[in-house]
Amino acid sequence: MSASQFSTKQRILGAAEALFAQHGFAGASLRQVTTAANVNLAAVNYHFGSKDNLIEAVFRRRLDALNARRHAALAKVESKPDATLEDALDAFIRPALELALDRRGGAAFMRMLARAYAEHDERLRRFLSDNYGHVLREFAVVFHRKLPGLTKDELYWRLDLVAGALTYTMADFGLIKRRAGTSETAHREYTIEHLLRFAAAGLRAP
Amino acid sequence: MSASQFSTKQRILGAAEALFAQHGFAGASLRQVTTAANVNLAAVNYHFGSKDNLIEAVFRRRLDALNARRHAALAKVESKPDATLEDALDAFIRPALELALDRRGGAAFMRMLARAYAEHDERLRRFLSDNYGHVLREFAVVFHRKLPGLTKDELYWRLDLVAGALTYTMADFGLIKRRAGTSETAHREYTIEHLLRFAAAGLRAP
DNA sequence: CTATCCTTCAAACGTTCGTTTGATTCAGAG
DNA sequence: CTCTGAATCAAACGAACGTTTGAAGGATAG
Numbered sequence A, B: 001m002s003a004s005q006f007s008t009k010q011r012i013l014g015a016a017e018a019l020f021a022q023h024g025f026a027g028a029s030l031r032q033v034t035t036a037a038n039v040n041l042a043a044v045n046y047h048f049g050s051k052d053n054l055i056e057a058v059f060r061r062r063l064d065a066l067n068a069r070r071h072a073a074l075a076k077v078e079s080k081p082d083a084t085l086e087d088a089l090d091a092f093i094r095p096a097l098e099l100a101l102d103r104r105g106g107a108a109f110m111r112m113l114a115r116a117y118a119e120h121d122e123r124l125r126r127f128l129s130d131n132y133g134h135v136l137r138e139f140a141v142v143f144h145r146k147l148p149g150l151t152k153d154e155l156y157w158r159l160d161l162v163a164g165a166l167t168y169t170m171a172d173f174g175l176i177k178r179r180a181g182t183s184e185t186a187h188r189e190y191t192i193e194h195l196l197r198f199a200a201a202g203l204r205a206p
Numbered sequence C: 001c002t003a004t005c006c007t008t009c010a011a012a013c014g015t016t017c018g019t020t021t022g023a024t025t026c027a028g029a030g
Numbered sequence D: 001c002t003c004t005g006a007a008t009c010a011a012a013c014g015a016a017c018g019t020t021t022g023a024a025g026g027a028t029a030g
Helices: A008-023 A030-037 A043-048 A051-079 A085-100 A106-119 A122-146 A152-173 A184-204 B008-023 B030-037 B043-048 B051-079 B085-100 B106-119 B122-146 B152-173 B184-204
Strands: none
Touching: A008 A030, A008 A043, A008 A051, A008 A106, A030 A043, A030 A051, A043 A051, A051 A085, A051 A106, A051 A122, A085 A106, A085 A122, A085 A152, A085 A184, A106 A122, A106 A152, A106 B106, A106 B152, A122 A152, A152 A184, A152 B106, A152 B152, A184 B184, B008 B030, B008 B043, B008 B051, B008 B106, B030 B043, B030 B051, B043 B051, B051 B085, B051 B106, B051 B122, B085 B106, B085 B122, B085 B152, B085 B184, B106 B122, B106 B152, B122 B152, B152 B184
């Protein structure tokens, strides 16, 4: 009889996500994680091989779905001949915000992502680039088409800054309680509108 | 004969700043710090008492000056009767950007600050709030006057988001090499203009 | 039933951590 | 010169870390 309806693997992933978000990758120990997940200490190395592999698995669980949604949304935008920069940005932002507002740990994951972004860790950057870089490159191509007059270098670091600011901002949005009386849909649309305007202005700056 | 023109204390602070920026507070060990600073391991506890105190000292060395400059710039803005929201934002952003562009470790400090911001560490937040909160509250009062129609709660979380996005962005600006042929002054003014427009738009959003 | 395979368990591994200790060095005051 | 006190040093402390081990558990197939 386990202590939860979820499997050992899933309980480890959930506890690790929350603790990595709170204390960082170096700051959260496997003993904290396994205690919170109510599993044996050795279970992490049995199921994931190492702490580094666990970190990657925590990312993978959420980012696989996020990237698939972003890819599909961008494809839909590309099928319309009169799509704007804002439409492409919406395809980028909306899936991420839905993830950030997900009730089962979405906010914790977003905070973890923001920390990873701020860490500039080489190993983690390579992992993210190798596994999810192709979708980001698709977006970069589309953005480049919507933004002639920007050199490739200029576009790339602007995208990096915009993505960073969005990630950081969304990590905090998960913590903000929405105003009473507003539906979750309204809250999401209000937030997307806000982020989208900021991102578009940043990308279009002279 | 020491290995540098700087004192043991200063060498520790400089090495700690760089290593905290690169590996985080938990990830950088005192052995790494003291080796990089070319001092004995026990020197940290002798001069600062503990690792936590060292972290605070690294912040204090830069933030004392930053807060004084921000306070002075805001006072100058307040002395003009027709000052705009953009003027107040300039008083907030310009000293920080000058710090970020400082050649002696300014970029490293900004990256460290961005990490601290993303960490949401309770102890660190209390330290920053206790020591530098009063200047931020001065800014909040001015911003509130320039932004009627915003509730106090709305203003506070918008300021938090704006400050976070700015901090994160400036942490990366320190890494970006400016285009050849542009002076440092021109680069700084271009960047400030960019950040200022974004922050003003974010604060003024409906 | 036994045999097999996946999973869980308590215990221990060697390493690294922050911190403390007690001796040593050394410049400046009397 | 001696004395004093701050600074530096090598060495060690106990605790916590990620990881490994070998035995025990427990479901399923033959």
